[in-house]
Amino acid sequence: MRFRWWGRKRRQELxxxxxxxxxxxxxxxxxxxxxxxxxxxxxxxxxxxxxxVNEVTQDQWKERWLEDFVEDARYGLRRMRKSPGFTAxxxxxxxxxxxxxxxIFSLVNGILLVSLPYPHPEQLVSVTGAYPKGxxxxxxxxxxxxxxxxxxxxxxxxLTGFGEPVRLASTSxxxxxxxxxxxxxDLGRTFYAGEDVPGQGNFVILSHALxxxxxxSDATILGRSIELGGESRQVVGVMPAEFRFPSTKTQVxxxxxxDPRNAVSFWAGDFxxxxxxxxxxxxxxQARTEIRMFQSRVGALFPWPMPASWNANASVxxxxxxxxxxxxxxxxxxxxxxxxxxxIACSNVANLTLSRAATREKEISxxxxxxxxxxxITRQLLTESVLQALLGGLLGxxxxxxxxxxxxxxxxxxxxxxxxxxxxxxxxLFTGALAILTGVVFGLAPALHSSxxxxxxxxxxxxxxxxxxxxxxxxxxxxxAQVAFAVLLVIAAGLMxxxxxxxSHVNAGFHPxxxxxxxxxxxxxxxxxxxxxxxxxxxxLDQVQAFPxxxxxxxxxxxxxxxxxxxRSLVVEDHDLxxxxxxxxxxxxxxxxxxxxxxxxxxxxxxxxTDSDISGAPVAVVTAETARRYWPSQNAVxxxxxxxxxxxxxxxxxxxxxxxxxxxxxxxxxxxNGTAYVPYNSAATLEDRRxxxxxxxxxxxxxxxxxxxTMLRSGVASINREVPVSEVxxxxxxxxxxxxTPASTMTLLVVFAALALVLGxxxxxxxxxxxxxxxxxxxxxxxALGAQRTDVLRSVLGEGAKLSLAGILLGLAGAFAVxxxxxxxxxxxxxxxxxxxxxxxxxxxxxALTACYVPARRAMRxxxxxxxxxx
Amino acid sequence: MAEKRERYQNRIELLxxxxxxxxxxxxxxxxxxxxxxxxxxxxxxxxxxxxxxGSLYPALHRLEKQKWIKSEWRISENKQRAxxxxxxxxxxxxxxKERSKWxxxxxxxxxxxxxxxxxxxx
Numbered sequence: 001m002r003f004r005w006w007g008r009k010r011r012q013e014l015x016x017x018x019x020x021x022x023x024x025x026x027x028x029x030x031x032x033x034x035x036x037x038x039x040x041x042x043x044x045x046x047x048x049x050x051x052x053v054n055e056v057t058q059d060q061w062k063e064r065w066l067e068d069f070v071e072d073a074r075y076g077l078r079r080m081r082k083s084p085g086f087t088a089x090x091x092x093x094x095x096x097x098x099x100x101x102x103x104i105f106s107l108v109n110g111i112l113l114v115s116l117p118y119p120h121p122e123q124l125v126s127v128t129g130a131y132p133k134g135x136x137x138x139x140x141x142x143x144x145x146x147x148x149x150x151x152x153x154x155x156x157x158x159l160t161g162f163g164e165p166v167r168l169a170s171t172s173x174x175x176x177x178x179x180x181x182x183x184x185x186d187l188g189r190t191f192y193a194g195e196d197v198p199g200q201g202n203f204v205i206l207s208h209a210l211x212x213x214x215x216x217s218d219a220t221i222l223g224r225s226i227e228l229g230g231e232s233r234q235v236v237g238v239m240p241a242e243f244r245f246p247s248t249k250t251q252v253x254x255x256x257x258x259d260p261r262n263a264v265s266f267w268a269g270d271f272x273x274x275x276x277x278x279x280x281x282x283x284x285x286q287a288r289t290e291i292r293m294f295q296s297r298v299g300a301l302f303p304w305p306m307p308a309s310w311n312a313n314a315s316v317x318x319x320x321x322x323x324x325x326x327x328x329x330x331x332x333x334x335x336x337x338x339x340x341x342x343x344i345a346c347s348n349v350a351n352l353t354l355s356r357a358a359t360r361e362k363e364i365s366x367x368x369x370x371x372x373x374x375x376x377i378t379r380q381l382l383t384e385s386v387l388q389a390l391l392g393g394l395l396g397x398x399x400x401x402x403x404x405x406x407x408x409x410x411x412x413x414x415x416x417x418x419x420x421x422x423x424x425x426x427x428x429l430f431t432g433a434l435a436i437l438t439g440v441v442f443g444l445a446p447a448l449h450s451s452x453x454x455x456x457x458x459x460x461x462x463x464x465x466x467x468x469x470x471x472x473x474x475x476x477x478x479x480x481a482q483v484a485f486a487v488l489l490v491i492a493a494g495l496m497x498x499x500x501x502x503x504s505h506v507n508a509g510f511h512p513x514x515x516x517x518x519x520x521x522x523x524x525x526x527x528x529x530x531x532x533x534x535x536x537x538x539x540x541l542d543q544v545q546a547f548p549x550x551x552x553x554x555x556x557x558x559x560x561x562x563x564x565x566x567x568r569s570l571v572v573e574d575h576d577l578x579x580x581x582x583x584x585x586x587x588x589x590x591x592x593x594x595x596x597x598x599x600x601x602x603x604x605x606x607x608x609x610t611d612s613d614i615s616g617a618p619v620a621v622v623t624a625e626t627a628r629r630y631w632p633s634q635n636a637v638x639x640x641x642x643x644x645x646x647x648x649x650x651x652x653x654x655x656x657x658x659x660x661x662x663x664x665x666x667x668x669x670x671x672x673n674g675t676a677y678v679p680y681n682s683a684a685t686l687e688d689r690r691x692x693x694x695x696x697x698x699x700x701x702x703x704x705x706x707x708x709x710t711m712l713r714s715g716v717a718s719i720n721r722e723v724p725v726s727e728v729x730x731x732x733x734x735x736x737x738x739x740x741t742p743a744s745t746m747t748l749l750v751v752f753a754a755l756a757l758v759l760g761x762x763x764x765x766x767x768x769x770x771x772x773x774x775x776x777x778x779x780x781x782x783x784a785l786g787a788q789r790t791d792v793l794r795s796v797l798g799e800g801a802k803l804s805l806a807g808i809l810l811g812l813a814g815a816f817a818v819x820x821x822x823x824x825x826x827x828x829x830x831x832x833x834x835x836x837x838x839x840x841x842x843x844x845x846x847x848a849l850t851a852c853y854v855p856a857r858r859a860m861r862x863x864x865x866x867x868x869x870x871x
Numbered sequence: 872m873a874e875k876r877e878r879y880q881n882r883i884e885l886l887x888x889x890x891x892x893x894x895x896x897x898x899x900x901x902x903x904x905x906x907x908x909x910x911x912x913x914x915x916x917x918x919x920x921x922x923x924x925g926s927l928y929p930a931l932h933r934l935e936k937q938k939w940i941k942s943e944w945r946i947s948e949n950k951q952r953a954x955x956x957x958x959x960x961x962x963x964x965x966x967x968k969e970r971s972k973w974x975x976x977x978x979x980x981x982x983x984x985x986x987x988x989x990x991x992x993x
Contacts, residue, residue: 013954014928017905020953021924024906027949047924057928060936 014057018050072383079384080391083356087388089762090352094392096755097345099399101431102423104338106404107411108331110421116320117242117420119182123278126322127291129311130271133258135298136174139274142294145287146276146316149177152256153246156694157229158523160722162214167521167726168228171250172257172270175201180277181245188222188237191255201255204233208241210251228252230523246273246323248419263303264688275319287316307582323416329824330745336821337492337752340485342431344759347478349392351763353385354475355770382440389436397428410747412740472771476803479767483807484814486753486760487844491815493753494836495822495829496746502828503739509659509667510560511600515731516699516708517559520716522723527693530682536720537680537695541592543715549703554595555680557692558587559731560661561738565669566590567687570676572630573640573649583644584673586626587661590684590692591677596621596656598700599731606637606654613653613679620650625667626674627655641676643685650678664738665827698731705730745825757844760807761851768800768855776862784864793860800852807848808841890922890930892973895958895966898940902957904947905931931956939965 022043029039047053080087115121125146131139136150152172159166178190186208195201204226206215215221225232233254244250260266278287295314299306321328364377400423408418520540527533537555544553558564568588577583593609595601604624613619620641627636640649656677658667668675678684684691701708713725736743772779779792819831829836897903897911908931909922934940939962945955958966 016952017954018924018928020904020951021906023951024904024947024949024953027951028910049925053925053928056925057932060929060932 010061011058014054018047018054022047022050068379069383072380073387075380076384076387080387086352086356087391090349090388091392091395093345093348093352093759093762094389095395095399096759097342098393098396098428098431099403100338100752100755101342102396102400102428103403103407104334105427105431106400106424107407107418107421108335109424109427111324111415111417112320112328112331114420116323120277121320122318124181124319125276125278125284125287125316126319127274127276127314127316128322129295129314130273131298131311132267132269132271133256134260134266134301136272136274137258137260138298138301139294140174140176142297143276143287143290144279145282145290146278147176147180148274148276149174149180150256150272150274151177151246152270152272153250156521157252157254158521158722158724159214159226159228160230160523161227165722165724166214167519167724168210168251169249170228170252170254171246172255173253174256174258177245177275178205178253180275182277183239183243183245185237186240187219188235190237191253196255196258198257198259201257202231202233203236203255204228205237205239205253206235207239207251207253208243211238228254230525244419247416248413267302267304268687275322276316284316284318291316305580327415329821330741333492333821333825334745334748334752337489337749340489341752341755341759342434344482344485344756344763346434347482348759348763348766351475351478351482351766354478355766385440386436389432389440393428393432393436396432397423400428407748410744412737412744472774475767475770479763479803480807480810482760482763483804483844483848484810486756487808487811487840488815488818489749489753489756490844491811491819491836491840492822493746493749494840495819495826495831495833496742496749498829498833498836499826500739500742500746503664503742506660506664506828508560508664508735509601509657509661510731512731512735514701515599516701516705516728517562517731517734518697518699518709518712518728519694519726520555520697520723521694521726522720524693526723527691530691533691533693534680534682536723537592539719540697540716543719544697544699544712547699547708547711547715549701549708551700551702552594552598553697553699554598555592555695555697556595556599557590557680557686557695558661559696559698559734560599560659561663561734562696565662565672566692567672568676568685569644569687571642571644572674573642575630585671587668587672587675588643588684588686589675589677590680590686590695592680595677595698598698599659601659602657604655604657605635606652608654608656609677609679614681618646618648618650618683619653619679621654621656621677622652623658623667623675624655625658626676627652629674643678643683645689646683646685648683664735696727742825742827757847760844761847764800764803764848765851765854767803768796768852769858771799772796772855772859775859777868779859779862780864780866780868783862784868789860792862793856796856796859797849797852800856801849804845804848804852808844811844812837812841889973890926891934892966892969893920893922894927894930894934895939895962895969898956898958898962899966902945902955904953904955906953908956934962937965938962 022040025043025046026036026039029042030036034042044050116124118124127139127148131150133150136148140148151174155170155172156167157170159168173191173196175191175193175196178185183190185205188205190205191201191203195203206221211217211221221235222237223234225234239253258266276287278284291314295311299308299310404421404423408421411418520537522533522536526536541553541555544550558566566588568586569583570586570588571577571583575584591609593611593613596603596608606621608621609619622630622636622641630636631639636652636655639652641652642649659675660667661675662668680691680695682691686692697712699708699712709728712728716723716725782792783789815837816832823831893912894908897908897915900911903911905924905927909924909927912920912922931940931942935942935956939959940956941959942954942956944952947953
């Protein structure tokens with residue numbers, strides 16, 4: 001307001017000033033005898049254009065800074081256009097550094113740092129360890145410092161009566177779980193306390209995605225009943241799309257069935273993770289103490305003795321860190337790697353700017369001599385640096401956006417909270433600011449120096465003064481650092497490649513080629529009648545075996561690398577249990593005859609299963625590892641095992657090769673004592689003393705898979721229209737899913753390493769090019785005095801080799817020190833693998849020397865005559 | 872219009888140093904308004920230097936911004952309200968500087984224009 005008033009007053013005064021000039025001029029003419037009108041006109045004519053004078057005078061009031069800025073910016077842009085190569089390299093360098101960092105950091109931020117999307121997330125905790133329903137119910141009653149909830153993920157239920165039957169991923173939750181999280185439904189309600197006991201909880205809550213896809217976002221579904229796993233459940237709620245607890249996979253939530261009368265399910269069923277919300281006034285430490293005390297009592301509640309080691313390290317941790325504990329080390333490794341890329345990018349920018357700055361020292365000296373003020377020059381260089389950085393930053397933003405999309409695709413989809421990650425502006429600003437700062441600091445160097453150095457000195461030496469040798473030394477160090485960082489990253493990538501290679505060339509114990517797999521899963525209740533269940537699978541198998549283009553098919557309850565383990569306690573002949581020790585826990589594979597042949601699992605001794613084993617004497621097959629463990633120096637064939645609670649001993653009729661069934665590194669988790677196979681019949685019961693009701697079909701195919709899938713679907717439907725066919729995929733796909741995590745880590749590290757190598761190469765190239773152009777005159781003199789061109793080549797290459805070698809050695813030393821952080825991600829290769837270290841050193845040396853060769857050749861071709869006339 | 876304006880600005884640029892000197896020198900004899908300054912310069916130069924108002928007023932405002940001169944509204948001898956400018960202490964110092972610079976410049980130009988005299992000296 002004041003400014004406008006001030007401005008108006010000033011304009012008014014100027015107007016009066018000019019008017020008074022006109023009047024005085026006219027009066028002077030009148031005094032000389034001119035007529036009044038004539039005098040006024042003449043005075044005006046003599047004065048000129050009043051409006052224009054007014055305007056140019058007002059121009060003087062304006063501050064100059066804006067115009068200066070525009071002028072600087074214009075000059076800067078012109079310079080950028082004039083040297084497109086420099087501009088492009090600098091912008092790209094910055095963009096890659098900023099982009100990669102922003103993308104990775106956004107991911108890390110979204111997964112590790114951003115609070116969980118629930119109210120008061122700081123109160124949410126996770127109880128480490130896993131508890132059966134009985135132990136959880138006791139915990140809920142006894143724990144005072146927090147409200148606790150439990151959930152069992154990974155169950156599946158058939159949805160029938162709504163078009164084709166489908167298999168849904170369900171999570172069973174304690175009634176209070178939603179209120180503990182503070183999660184509200186989009187529609188309807190969540191579960192009420194007391195609904196997680198039998199007879200009270202025939203309800204289901206739908207995920208938003210399922211509601212959309214399967215029920216067409218129909219709000220009237222609330223209150224209606226759907227057929228889920230053979231039971232009718234009333235839909236009471238739909239969760240919002242953002243609600244993804246415990247993971248994105250869950251499609252329906254149903255209440256747990258806490259039934260103390262069913263001792264096996266109550267005390268030995270699902271071992272579930274528990275979460276809690278600290279009550280007001282309680283601390284994490286108090287909750288931890290209380291859980292430890294609870295843990296010391298809970299073992300006594302079990303109907304059977306529990307080993308003291310069970311949940312011995314139970315503790316309470318913040319829910320957020322509990323949920324992402326598995327991905328944290330991997331993300332931190334990636335963050336470290338991408339941080340190195342940023343460092344390289346920054347030193348590259350510094351290097352580029354320094355080299356250009358050196359060439360500008362003369363220009364700046366001249367401008368200073370011509371009277372340009374030092375702040376003015378500083379401001380101009382600053383403007384140029386900022387312009388350059390802005391260009392890089394904009395490009396970087398683009399890279400970051402695309403990069404994040406790519407990252408989300410590349411990372412395994414079960415990475416927790418992956419979908420929550422989005423571009424983080426703070427990160428972008430941070431990396432951008434860092435890059436800009438680098439550019440500015442190094443961009444200003446010539447301005448600061450030239451103002452200090454004697455003007456004439458700089459002009460005389462033409463840019464080869466002391467400042468150059470200082471900046472040359474700095475530039476050399478920067479180049480060495482870049483090479484060292486690049487070596488670090490390339491070694492990390494190399495180790496991951498080696499590790500991945502050994503992982504994918506591991507002998508998995510089966511042949512995944514040309515095997516099609518599909519889950520065929522009637523309701524659990526359907527298999528209450530074991531005979532009906534067995535007949536169903538039998539008829540499916542009969543149909544499939546008759547398909548053209550198949551050369552065998554078999555059912556198994558747990559497919560290798562399929563992510564499922566089936567446990568069974570049993571008794572092993574010759575291995576009487578010492579008192580107080582548990583019976584060994586086996587991974588019990590229930591298979592139909594022909595399974596070993598279909599999967600290509602080699603039989604080491606004895607025989608596989610035949611059709612007569614279905615109804616004949618009880619038999620079993622064990623793996624080589626198990627045979628070695630229990631009968632080390634004897635033949636396992638002919639020995640006996642007995643499923644706990646069974647009367648009949650099973651005779652071991654064969655030993656098969658070990659199968660990497662748990663993951664590609666292990667045949668079984670460490671809490672499993674052995675692996676056995678039994679034929680699928682009514683005696684093949686699992687830990688819940690029921691025969692498996694969820695089987696996976698493996699078909700060895702010779703022809704088009706899609707044709708077989710169609711036949712399979714219609715075939716199963718013709719036998720039972722309520723049974724869904726799900727997870728149809730090739731065994732090859734199952735295997736690659738098992739390595740998707742190391743694959744993504746490896747790919748990212750390789751990308752970063754390539755980036756680092758490219759940037760590092762640019763760095764070395766830049767340093768040498770500058771060196772050569774600075775020494776053109778000297779080289780010319782040498783050549784004129786009779787030096788051989790090869791000497792020149794050798795001298796320049798030697799300079800480059802010195803830098804590269806220093807960088808490589810530093811990098812190797814660094815790698816030796818820090819590669820240990822990778823060891824958790826490596827398989828079949830040590831963190832200090834000499835082969836990787838050596839090949840990386842050679843690779844980087846070759847690349848660096850190639851980069852040196854270009855400027856070296858230019859040096860060799862210097863024409864002495866031209867060089868001496870130069871300047 | 873824009874073109875014309877640019878021409879004016881160019882003229883300011885060309886005259887800048889000299890015009891500043893002339894204005895400061897004129898104000899040395901006492902406070903004066905814009906019209907008075909232009910008349911004084913014209914008269915003292917024997918009608919040769921016609922100060923363009925498009926240069927004069929920007930120069931006055933620029934010099935005022937640099938605090939070399941100061942302005943105030945007064946009533947002229949003809950009972951007219953006019954804006955008078957007077958020299959400040961820094962303006963006086965500036966005038967001394969400008970005068971010695973001018974002397975140097977004219978000597979230098981004279982040296983260039985009369986090379987024979989120069990060469991005759993050993």
